[in-house]
Amino acid sequence: MNSPAVAAPITAQAFKSDYKPIWCPGCGDYSVLSSFTKAFAKLDLRPENIAVVSGIGCSSRIPAYTTCYGFHGVHGRSLAAASGLKLARPDLTVVVASGDGDGYSIGGNHFLHACRRNVDLTYVVMDNHVYGMTKGQPSPTTEPDWDSKLSPGGTGLRTFHPLVIALAAGANFVARAFSGDPNGTADIIAEAIRTPGFSFVEILSPCVTFRPEQREWKQLARPAPVTTTDDAARAARRIMTDDGFNIGVLYKGGRKPYQPSIGKGKKRPSDLEAEFAI
């Protein structure tokens, strides 16, 4: 008698498409792509059960480089599209990719309310403190004294603090990762996906073209010397006082993910779909 066939475990390679990334050589986003695929394989997911949604920017090219369903959407609106998708298709694992410009500036308002709403999504922001695709303008996370031709003497503006803002707005999972540690980043992304609710992962991903000094990040990034907390105030204090290079899961709460209440007279997405079908 033949023994039942055991399916071979899926490999990270199975999540990589045939399209070759066009990022600059040395860009941290290559490693983030590798972390995405490793995390999916680790969770034994299948490409047809995952949707990768993005906005605009270097980091937002990621959906095309995977074999998953992809949606390369409008600038800053990836979270809106992803929320709709997850509510209509709760069976899908929805991962959203963004950058510090797309996510914190153009999409800043969506970011706040996605944290509040707590839909079961994983939001990955590749932060390089610059608009790379449009050739080096300062972004919300750029240091106030970063001197460049486009911002002589620096912007003088206070930097946006995404992790604390996510906590204050109600994100259920908050982590910081570093692209120079793709295996560690894969573990964090996998944990973010496993955790119900809105999971926010900020990945420090150097832009070697416009911020070559970010090559130094590999000397600065290190595991956070604290364990994950479920106390948002404590996590916020820790994040506000660290130097921005503590890596790990910094907060994990227990909020119930958002589910729309579909009461009497309200229609389900499938009803609406049937109504609009030609």
Place this chain on the structure above:
Amino acid sequence: MSTKKSTRESTRKTRAAATPKRTAARAAAKAAPIASASGFMAHAYAMEAEAAERYAEFADSMEMHNNRDVAELFRKLSRIEQRHADQILEQMGSKQSPAPSANFRWEGAEGPETADPTELHYLMQPYHALQIALHNEKRARDFFAHLAKVTANAGVRKGALEMERDEAEHVRLIEEWLKRTPVPDFNWEADPDPPMLSD
């Protein structure tokens, strides 16, 4: 000289100054112990497979930026590392990739033979690619040398010494290869039409 350029040069100096031996020793010391010969082979396989994957990524990246000579060289390095990985599988009598123990971590980041992506430049030349490969082979050699010294398991020691010899041979081959490769001009990074608006 711009601040960016000086920072970048200092980064390269830092990297060149860091001895592979010290880094590899730290890697072996920090890693969880490899307790058995089969566990050792699984890690040796993972090291070679990770290196092959990274060189393939580099080759793709260089191809996209029309740096064909370097793309070809990275492709060749990837094939060489993949061949080593396949040889390890063959020695293990296995057809499927073995999984290293779940709690094992390379030095908190990547394997000693995996190239650092931030070392790439779109105008780099074969000489630079070989320098990257040489650095990785030295780190791998020193990693195995240190492991052979500190392990209490005879099977692991035997395997580590064998791998150390292999990696030492790779170091020698790449050094030979480098001798036959033209040294880049001092201004190899100069681009008459740079991507920077901010310089």
